Amino acid sequence: MSVINNSVNIPLDELEVGHKFRSPGRTVTESDVVMFCMFTGNWIEIHSNKEYAEKTRWGERIVQGQLTFSLISGLLQFGPAIQANYGVDKMRFLNPVKIGDTIYASAEVIAKKDKDEKFGVGTMLIQAYNQRGEVVQRSEWSLLMLRRRADLDALIAEAQPALQV
Numbered sequence: 038m039s040v041i042n043n044s045v046n047i048p049l050d051e052l053e054v055g056h057k058f059r060s061p062g063r064t065v066t067e068s069d070v071v072m073f074c075m076f077t078g079n080w081i082e083i084h085s086n087k088e089y090a091e092k093t094r095w096g097e098r099i100v101q102g103q104l105t106f107s108l109i110s111g112l113l114q115f116g117p118a119i120q121a122n123y124g125v126d127k128m129r130f131l132n133p134v135k136i137g138d139t140i141y142a143s144a145e146v147i148a149k150k151d152k153d154e155k156f157g158v159g160t161m162l163i164q165a166y167n168q169r170g171e172v173v174q175r176s177e178w179s180l181l182m183l184r185r186r187a188d189l190d191a192l193i194a195e196a197q198p199a200l201q202v
Contacts, residue, residue: 048186077103121181125177130174138168160178
């Protein structure tokens with residue numbers, strides 16, 4: 038799967054189990070880590086203290102797992118067909134992400150379930166991996182989605198102003 042296809046914006050009825058998405062890369066910077074510490078209050082020393090981190094099994098500071106998790110939502114761009122995050126299951130942090138690593142994300146549809154006439158839940162196996170191809174994070178995301186193209190088109194038409202030319 039080498040083609041970048043990171044726009045997850047297909048109604049549930051058009052998704053097939055096995056459908057795959059792949060993102061471009063994004064390098065995690067020192068600024069990302071410090072800003073995430075500031076936003077969340079997560080100043081745990083493995084993320085924020087160079088001297089401490091050098092003495093750990095990793096030998097250097099590592100990126101917060103929740104920061105990596107957050108970056109996935111930007112790498113895989115969820116459009117208006119996605120109505121809400123329904124849940125995250127089986128999240129695992131498999132390898133550390135280090136400052137300067139480039140993160141990529143992939144998604145594979147692993148289940149679909151209708152809720153009612155208008156909505157359903159699509160479940161995707163989401164994996165983040167680094168520039169060496171090592172999976173650093175894995176989880177299953179369930180997303181509340183519009184089922185039909187007509188409902189998605191109607192929502193977009195109602196939500197956008199008419200263009201004045």
